[in-house]
Each structure stands twice: as structure tokens, then as C-alpha cells.
Amino acid sequence: MAKKQVTFADIAEYTGFSKTTISRYFNHPDSLTLENQEKIAKALDELGYRKNKLARVLANGKSEFVGIIVPNLYLHYYSEMLTQLLRSYSDYHYKFLVFVSDGGPEKEMQYLDELMAYKIEGLIVLSHTLSSEKLASYNIPVIAIEREAEHICSVTTDNYMGSMQATSLLIRNQCDVLIHINVHVPENIPAYDRIRAFEETCREYHVPYELNLNVSGDSYQELFEQMRVIFQDIDSKYSGQKKGIFLSNDTYANIFLNLIFQKYNCLPDEYQIIGFDNSPIAAESIIPITTIGQQIDVIAQTTMELLVEQMNEMKKRKPAPLQKPIHKKITPVLIRRQTTGD
Amino acid sequence: MAKKQVTFADIAEYTGFSKTTISRYFNHPDSLTLENQEKIAKALDELGYRKNKLARVLANGKSEFVGIIVPNLYLHYYSEMLTQLLRSYSDYHYKFLVFVSDGGPEKEMQYLDELMAYKIEGLIVLSHTLSSEKLASYNIPVIAIEREAEHICSVTTDNYMGSMQATSLLIRNQCDVLIHINVHVPENIPAYDRIRAFEETCREYHVPYELNLNVSGDSYQELFEQMRVIFQDIDSKYSGQKKGIFLSNDTYANIFLNLIFQKYNCLPDEYQIIGFDNSPIAAESIIPITTIGQQIDVIAQTTMELLVEQMNEMKKRKPAPLQKPIHKKITPVLIRRQTTGD
DNA sequence: TTGTAAGCGTTATCAC
DNA sequence: GTGATAACGCTTACAA
Numbered sequence: 001m002a003k004k005q006v007t008f009a010d011i012a013e014y015t016g017f018s019k020t021t022i023s024r025y026f027n028h029p030d031s032l033t034l035e036n037q038e039k040i041a042k043a044l045d046e047l048g049y050r051k052n053k054l055a056r057v058l059a060n061g062k063s064e065f066v067g068i069i070v071p072n073l074y075l076h077y078y079s080e081m082l083t084q085l086l087r088s089y090s091d092y093h094y095k096f097l098v099f100v101s102d103g104g105p106e107k108e109m110q111y112l113d114e115l116m117a118y119k120i121e122g123l124i125v126l127s128h129t130l131s132s133e134k135l136a137s138y139n140i141p142v143i144a145i146e147r148e149a150e151h152i153c154s155v156t157t158d159n160y161m162g163s164m165q166a167t168s169l170l171i172r173n174q175c176d177v178l179i180h181i182n183v184h185v186p187e188n189i190p191a192y193d194r195i196r197a198f199e200e201t202c203r204e205y206h207v208p209y210e211l212n213l214n215v216s217g218d219s220y221q222e223l224f225e226q227m228r229v230i231f232q233d234i235d236s237k238y239s240g241q242k243k244g245i246f247l248s249n250d251t252y253a254n255i256f257l258n259l260i261f262q263k264y265n266c267l268p269d270e271y272q273i274i275g276f277d278n279s280p281i282a283a284e285s286i287i288p289i290t291t292i293g294q295q296i297d298v299i300a301q302t303t304m305e306l307l308v309e310q311m312n313e314m315k316k317r318k319p320a321p322l323q324k325p326i327h328k329k330i331t332p333v334l335i336r337r338q339t340t341g342d
Numbered sequence: 343m344a345k346k347q348v349t350f351a352d353i354a355e356y357t358g359f360s361k362t363t364i365s366r367y368f369n370h371p372d373s374l375t376l377e378n379q380e381k382i383a384k385a386l387d388e389l390g391y392r393k394n395k396l397a398r399v400l401a402n403g404k405s406e407f408v409g410i411i412v413p414n415l416y417l418h419y420y421s422e423m424l425t426q427l428l429r430s431y432s433d434y435h436y437k438f439l440v441f442v443s444d445g446g447p448e449k450e451m452q453y454l455d456e457l458m459a460y461k462i463e464g465l466i467v468l469s470h471t472l473s474s475e476k477l478a479s480y481n482i483p484v485i486a487i488e489r490e491a492e493h494i495c496s497v498t499t500d501n502y503m504g505s506m507q508a509t510s511l512l513i514r515n516q517c518d519v520l521i522h523i524n525v526h527v528p529e530n531i532p533a534y535d536r537i538r539a540f541e542e543t544c545r546e547y548h549v550p551y552e553l554n555l556n557v558s559g560d561s562y563q564e565l566f567e568q569m570r571v572i573f574q575d576i577d578s579k580y581s582g583q584k585k586g587i588f589l590s591n592d593t594y595a596n597i598f599l600n601l602i603f604q605k606y607n608c609l610p611d612e613y614q615i616i617g618f619d620n621s622p623i624a625a626e627s628i629i630p631i632t633t634i635g636q637q638i639d640v641i642a643q644t645t646m647e648l649l650v651e652q653m654n655e656m657k658k659r660k661p662a663p664l665q666k667p668i669h670k671k672i673t674p675v676l677i678r679r680q681t682t683g684d
Numbered sequence: 685t686t687g688t689a690a691g692c693g694t695t696a697t698c699a700c
Numbered sequence: 701g702t703g704a705t706a707a708c709g710c711t712t713a714c715a716a
């Protein structure tokens with residue numbers, strides 16, 4: 001702001017070329033002689049030129065912006081996903097405008113307005129606040145990650161596979177009864193498949209099972225107290241039986257494990273525990289917890305591939321938008337650690 | 343891209359006003375009669391107008407962009423800080439362009455180039471990659487968070503205070519010997535004060551102490567193995583004495599606690615443990631860990647206040663940049679939990 | 685209260 | 701290979 005910017009006009013004057021040629025130096029360098037390229041490079045340096053990409057966007061319509069709306073970064077899953085998405089800058093050079101979506105639908109629509117006003121070329125949504133129908137109405141490429149996505153493209157973990165792997169392991173390990181602990185999950189979001197797979201697998205192998213979907217609460221303390229009740233219930237109800245506990249995330253699994261330790265000072269053979277997410281806590285707990293690892297890097301990469309493809313399509317003279325949303329599933333991996341025998 | 347954008351020109355034609363008036367409708371609505379405001383509002387709606395803020399930036403030079411460079415989001419500290427910074431959108435309406443800085447100085451300078459090309463008004467740096475001298479040379483307001491900041495403004499936790507609180511608590515709790523476990527910290531970064539305060543406080547109270555600055559390693563496994571050696575060393579060397587262990591972060595504290603449990607199945611009275619950061623692991627560990635809580639929300643808020651003030655200054659006709667960088671310290675809070683007696 | 689016209693710093697089109 | 705010129709969509713003196 002202090003001194004006026006150096007512009008193509010200045011470079012042009014300084015070198016005796018036209019603005020057009022300066023522009024070409026950046027966008028089609030091969031169309032200049034090497035000699036002239038060097039001449040311009042030198043001038044750029046001497047005048048201390050700095051690009052202004054905003055002017056470029058205005059002229060050619062390509063902002064290279066991608067919007068991201070994420071529910072929070074408190075959960076390791078989200079912060080890791082954001083990291084991986086941001087990392088893709090190295091490959092694609094898209095810049096990311098990031099919003100954390102607290103504050104409900106109105107706020108989130110305000111964020112979207114803002115993003116549209118900055119001419120984002122594409123959008124990545126991890127929050128569950130707005131319906132996919134609403135999101136689709138913005139007419140830009142949108143990828144949903146791990147959420148309801150009827151009308152937009154999506155990339156999700158193959159929750160069914162993951163849950164099946166967990167459940168199968170507990171069955172193979174000769175558990176007498178299997179218990180799945182989770183919050184109440186709406187049927188239309190991907191995570192519901194964890195519940196479905198658990199039930200169907202238990203049924204298929206004729207293993208007794210119980211579904212506990214009563215977890216709720218925001219703070220760790222609340223969760224802990226709830227889990228204590230659940231633990232005591234299970235511990236007395238199935239006393240003497242070998243219990244396979246499959247929890248919907250590693251935080252829950254860790255709490256459950258801590259409760260077991262508080263009572264037994266160890267993990268008795270009577271208990272097997274599996275979490276979900278492969279978040280740090282699963283490795284850092286008093287005993288490393290077996291878990292289902294979501295391949296966050298693969299999800300992020302797939303998301304960007306899908307998105308870039310569609311953003312490129314939009315730049316063609318006659319864009320052919322997708323007829324139907326594409327949905328990709330990424331297989332998670334079972335990470336065996338010490339809470340499911342050795 | 344599909345259909346051409348609706349522009350002020352269209353609105354102007356449609357309503358019979360000039361482009362200027364349409365512009366004023368957005369920027370100085372009071373200067374129009376209510377009647378005309380409504381007329382324009384109606385037209386906006388009917389034509390389906392969408393703002394183009396990039397054009398506006400080009401015209402008035404105010405991008406409302408702030409760049410953030412963060413080392414990673416793996417550590418809770420950084421992801422929480424990012425969340426808090428992003429949240430400030432509600433107050434200031436600055437948009438954030440976020441880069442994760444892996445890949446060394448060259449990469450980071452490339453990020454900075456990109457940010458400058460998008461005409462960011464200010465910059466927030468959490469990475470340690472570039473010197474404050476280099477950062478200052480960009481001639482835009484820069485705030486460093488918890489890093490070397492000789493030539494730029496900064497906001498940091500009052501590490502000295504925090505460390506002193508931790509050390510004092512251990513002394514008050516009658517520990518026979520105090521041990522501080524940390525990585526090797528360069529003297530010019532804020533975190534070094536934790537070491538200084540520990541030493542000085544121990545000396546002042548004439549309490550025997552030991553400094554172990556040998557921790558290193560990237561993965562949890564590596565850390566764990568290193569910490570095991572450190573633990574065994576301490577456990578035998580100070581057998582029978584009451585040991586106050588102050589670790590430089592909660593991850594280390596948790597590992598140490600787990601090692602104690604592996605050996606003793608409990609936390610013996612002989613041990614007191616304090617971590618740093620108040621990250622989730624401190625609450626979720628086998629026993630909730632006493633820790634020093636950085637006031638991340640306050641740090642983020644202070645950062646934005648400082649930054650906004652300077653960005654506003656830059657917009658004045660005759661900007662008066664700071665003569666000397668401002669450095670703010672935020673006092674951390676001692677969070678007493680179960681690893682320092684009840 | 686409203687309008688005219690000249691920018692802002694690029695790129696695109698068409699010519700040479 | 702290179703250049704003139706008209707966009708891109710909005711803001712901002714300066715006028716009226």
C-alpha cells in the first residue's frame with residue numbers, strides 16, 4: 001500500500017515490450033525468445049515486481065480457491081483431514097479458504113456466501129449442517145466427506161467393511177457376547193453402516209450381541225460418567241463371559257479401558273476392546289488399543305482428485321457437469337494392538 | 343462460469359440507476375432513500391445477483407485476507423489455535439488462507455509468495471521455519487505466536503510463569519527432588535523460559551533438581567522407548583525419594599504415567615507429575631494429569647486484536663507503522679488434577 | 685441524492 | 701514473436 005505496486009505496465013515501459021508480452025512471459029514463456037525472457041526476468045528483479053493474482057482472477061475467472069467447511073478441529077479426524085487436504089497444495093496449487101462451522105445453518109450459509117463471493121472453484125464439506133440438496137444448488141463442484149450426500153459427490157470410509165473387520169475379529173477371538181457402543185446415529189449418514197455391519201455380522205455367525213446407542217454428551221467428563229454406568233452394567237450382566245466390546249471411536253474405547261483398569265488394574269482376558277479412527281489416543285492409552293484406521297490421507301487425496309477433475313471440466317468451453325454424483329468408499333484397515341489378545 | 347455473472351451494470355440498467363448508486367447501496371446504503379434501497383434490493387433478488395469480492399479488492403485494495411502458516415495440526419495446540427483464529431471471522435470478517443508448513447524454508451517462502459500475490463493484509467506465523475527478520479521484510483503486519491520474534495510482533499504464553507507455577511506446586515508438595523524433562527530447546531524461543539523458570543525456582547528454594555533435555559524422536563513409539571530409559575534411570579536413582587516430575591508437554595507426561603503404571607499398577611505417593619498444554623490426553627489418561635493450561639482462546643484473540651489494529655493502520659492515508667514490535671505474554675493457568683496429590 | 689469517468693492489474697482477442 | 705485494445709466487476713474522485 002505504501003509505495004504503489006509495480007505492474008506489467010511498469011515492466012513494459014522499462015523493457016520496451018508491451019504488457020501483453022510481459023503477461024506471456026508468465027503464462028507462455030516458450031513463446032518468447034530466451035534472450036527476451038532474460039531481459040524481462042532481469043527487469044522483474046530490478047523493479048521488485050510482485051504478482052497480483054487477484055487481478056489475474058478478475059481477468060481470467062480462475063480463482064484457484066477451494067472452500068472447506070469443517071465442523072471443528074477438536075477431533076483428530078478433522079484436523080488430520082484438514083492437514084491432508086491442505087497438503088495437496090503441493091500437487092494442485094489450489095488455495096484453501098477454511099471455515100469452522102459452528103453456529104448452525106444460517107452462519108454456514110453466510111460462510112458459503114462469502115466463499116462464493118470470492119469465486120471459489122470448488123467446495124469440500126465435512127460439516128453436517130446443510131443438506132446435500134442445498135449444497136448442490138450452488139452449482140459448483142462439491143465433495144462431501146463422510147456425511148449425507150444424496151445430491152453431491154462424496155468420499156467416505158467404507159464403514160461397513162471397517163465394522164465387519166472389527167466384529168469378525170472379536171468373533172474369531174471367541175468372545176461369548178459382542179457389544180457395540182455408539183451414539184444414536186441417523187440412518188442416512190455413512191457412519192450408520194458401522195451399526196448395520198455389526199448387527200448383520202453377529203447374526204450371520206449366530207453370536208449373542210447387544211447394541212448400546214445411548215452415548216451422548218459433549219465434555220469428556222460427561223462421557224466418562226455415562227460410560228461408567230454402561231461399564232458397570234455390562235460388567236455385572238455378563239460376568240464370567242468373554243466380552244467383545246466394539247466402540248464407535250477411540251475416545252470411547254479409551255474411557256472404557258480406563259474404567260476396566262480402575263476396577264481390575266489390568267485388562268482381564270474376559271475383555272476384548274476395539275475402537276475406531278486410529279486416533280492418537282488409541283496408541284497413547286494405558287494399553288495400546290486395537291482400532292479401525294481410517295485412511296485419511298487416501299480420503300483426502302481421492303477428494304482432491306474428484307474435485308480437481310470436476311473443476312477442470314467447468315473450465316472447458318462447453319462444460320459437461322456430472323449427471324449423477326459420484327460416491328467413493330475407502331477401505332479402512334484393522335490395526336491390531338494389545339486390547340484384542342496378542 | 344456457465345451463465346455470465348449478473349453485474350452492477352445489469353442492476354443499473356434494470357433499475358435505471360447508475361453503477362455508482364448500486365455500489366453505494368452496498369457501501370453507504372444510508373446515502374440512498376429507503377425507497378430506492380428497496381427498489382435495488384428487489385432488482386438484486388430478481389436478477390439473482392451474487393457479489394464478486396475479488397473485483398472489489400482490485401478496486402479498493404482491501405482483500406480482507408489473512409495468511410496463516412502453521413507447522414502442523416497434529417498437535418492439539420496448533421489445531422486448537424487454528425480453530426480459535428478461524429472463529430474470529432465472526433468478529434472481524436477476515437478470511438483466512440491457511441498453509442501447513444512442512445518442507446522447509448524454500449517451500450515456506452513459496453507459500454509466502456502465494457499469500458502476497460493474493461494481497462493478504464496480514465500474516466500469522468506459528469511455524470519456526472523462517473527468521474523473524476525475513477518475515478519482517480515483507481512489510482505487512484505479522485504476528486508470531488509462540489516463536490522467535492525479535493523483529494516482529496508476538497503473542498506467547500508466559501512460559502516463565504507457567505513453569506514457575508508447576509515447579510512451585512511440586513516444591514509445596516514436599517518433593518525431595520525435582521526433575522524437568524524436555525527436548526533440547528534453543529534459548530531464543532519462548533519455550534526456553536520453561537527451563538529457566540524451573541532451574542531458577544529450584545535454586546531459589548534450595549531444592550535438589552535435575553534437568554533432562556535429551557528427549558527427541560518423532561513417533562510415539564520412539565518417544566515411548568526413550569522415556570522408558572529415562573524413567574528406569576530416575577526410578578532407580580531416586581528410589582525411596584519423593585520425585586516431582588515436570589514434563590514439557592502432556593504427551594510426555596502421559597507416557598511417563600503409563601510407564602509408572604506398568605511397573606506399579608498405580609501412581610505411588612513417591613511420584614508427582616505435571617505436564618504442559620492442557621491437551622486432551624491430560625484429561626483422558628489413566629489418571630487425569632495435572633497440567634499447565636495455555637489460554638489458547640486468549641492468545642488467538644490477542645493476536646487478532648493486535649493484527650487488526652495494525653491492518654487498520656495500514657489503510658490510513660498516512661500509515662504509521664510500529665516503531666518497535668509489540669510482544670504480549672498470556673498467563674497460563676495451573677490445572678490441578680490427580681497426579682499431584684488430591 | 686445521484687451520475688460520469690477513470691482507474692485497479694491482469695488476460696484474451698485479434699491483428700501484424 | 702509481439703502489440704493494441706477491450707474486457708473482467710467494482711470503487712472513487714469529482715461533478716451536478
